[in-house]
Amino acid sequence: MTTGTSSAEDRGAIRLDIGSDRVGHLVFDRPEAPVNLLSADVLRSLDSLIAQLESRIANGQLTSLVLESAKEGSFIAGADVGEIGGVSSLEQARTASAEGQRIFRRLERLRVPTIASIHGTCLGGGTELSLHCDYRIASDAPSTKIGLPEVRLGIVPGFGGCVKLPGVIGLQRALDMILTGKAVPATRAKRLGLVDRVIPRHERERGQREFVADVLAGRVPKAEPRLSARDRLIESNPLGRRVLFALAARRVREETKGHYPAPLKAIEVLSRTHGAPPDEAYRIEADALAELLVGDVSRALVRVFGLSQDAKRALSESVLETAIDVDRVAVIGAGVMGGAIAEIVAANDIDTVLKDIDRGALDAGLRHAAELLRKAARARVFTEEEAGLKLARIDGRLDYEGFEEVDLAIEAVVEKMAVKRHVFTELEAVMSPDSVLATNTSSLSVTEMADGLQRPELVVGLHFFNPVHKMPLVEVIRGNRTGETALATAFRFALRLGKTPVVVADAPGFLVNRLLGPYLNEAGRLLEQGLTVEAIDGVLLEFGMPMGPCRLLDEIGFEVATHAGREMERGIGERLAPPGVLDRMIEDGRLGKKNGRGFYLYEKGKSTGVDPSLADVLGPRSGEMEHSEIRDRCLWPMVNEAAWALDEGVVDSPDRVDLAMIMGTGFPPFRGGLLRWADDVGIGIIFEGLQKLESQLGPRFAPAPMLRELAGRNGTFTHPS
């Protein structure tokens, strides 16, 4: 988007156009890539273009400079995470940060007004680049989002973001943006003072031209942080700032339990750089980035980011090409999962039919979807108006009218093979012959479900996790007869919903629930041994799990957990047998969170603490066991089960296991995943530990052949040999 070009300089990923109006345009356009990234090469090009701009400005050839992107939907998506992962020393990290800072500060010193024109995602280094411009304008496109997500990679912004942002939007809001890593849409950015003007997405060229003209005519006042009188007072005095930093640090400590160093480091950087001379401030920032970048947590998080990128490329282009275009989706069953699945489909602007056989269930499902959309609007994921339009895409039905137009049906009816097969038979009769049938089953065989259908090759598993809008993983299950088209359609559809698909084989429990099985079972056995819920859950929370296994059993519900456990025992073997403790809880009328009575008690869906009367059902309790013993009892069988699953080809690599467990269960990302953690512990140690447990507690701990083999040759799951 440039005005008439009188001269152009092309440096690969960035182009300099100077229009006849003497407005310069630095256009970011990384060749053959969907988004722009600030790699070391791109930064070098930028540096040399800035040198050229300096001389052109000195010669009076330029009145102003606009920075923009030629990519639709992406301004600059940030630094190149691949390069971040390649940094191996403190010095290398510090130099890379200082170099980016130097180039951005050089841009800042140009003697013409500089304007970042943001359309699409503007993240990390992209935001930092824009912060070194005199002005920022943003399009109102839904894809326009501005943020500094560095903490999610275990680092802090290191190209001047920490130094510049507080001066633009104020200290508290800068802390909020940097600590949460959340990106804001254009309208919110305007309210924060992060952008000077929002321009309509369909008139971007004119809006940009007018803004430049207004700047040159002196009609755009220099923006100040938009703070209330109270915030201004707090932020402008040293005592107020000290309180702000202390409160932020306390909150961070509570939330991260000390597992993630980056947010605390960010607070330290913001406090030390406030009011410091610029050179010193930039140096403090570079030092902090370097320290974090070479640390274990950042390395683990960068790896996980890489794994999630790789997962998107799990299917070859030739397979992906066989996917059908999905314009209309049907979700069958409007229960807990169906309503939530319909919501994310509609949230992604895809027409959805939500069907049930029961009027009350259908209405409840529609209400659930509407509430989730309203929540997203409240969280400013989109506006109230957009939420209304998205909700209107969901058509609630009790019959199959219009199903001939449906490209993909996802059944989420009760977990009964006969009901599911009946639903598939009905769907096959009403849908077009090339449409795809997916099942959200968590424990039944996809292959068996397709038996007897006319087109079993079009049946695939699409296993979402609860809560659907929060859990990023979708297991795409390849049944024995699932064809490429069904697999590719499900995979591409999951990506379109912003989920991370992992392809798994049609084996009992698939991958994630199978690995959770021994973990939850062992927690149950520890309870049977007399341990307290507090001791078990406390140890695993301390380890970094989002909730302890007893709490997770409450969430799943004891009936569902025992049912799934028995299915896995039947299909895999005795080592997956569910513990008797769940039956005892059920016999006592305790079903878990769903009836407010599990290991914990619940009021209006919120836990009020561990049930003090548990001893009546389970016998006297004690917290006597080494923390490390509790942890290993629960986690080593999970590692062992992963080895069995890999051996059986349920999933294709240890890396995918790590990704799936993080995305599907919240296994602590800072540990890099289940098998990376196992490698860090030492496979030999886990192998011997399991052998010892086997001799003490029984054959369920017998190490899998793969574990024996790895231990025998001092191998690892996730490090290249």
Ligand SMILES: NC(=O)c1ccc[n+]([C@@H]2O[C@H](COP(=O)([O-])OP(=O)(O)OC[C@H]3O[C@@H](n4cnc5c(N)ncnc54)[C@H](O)[C@@H]3O)[C@@H](O)[C@H]2O)c1
């Ligand atoms: N709840 C979870 O945490 C979870 C997680 C992942 C997968 N799943 C799977 O998702 C599926 C649904 O689970 P749920 O928890 O939402 O169940 P649910 O009991 O809340 O909902 C099932 C719905 O299906 C409807 N239904 C039954 N027979 C039907 C038919 N013939 N046609 C249309 N609708 C019919 C029921 O009226 C009910 O509204 C199950 O296969 C389950 O294993 C559940």
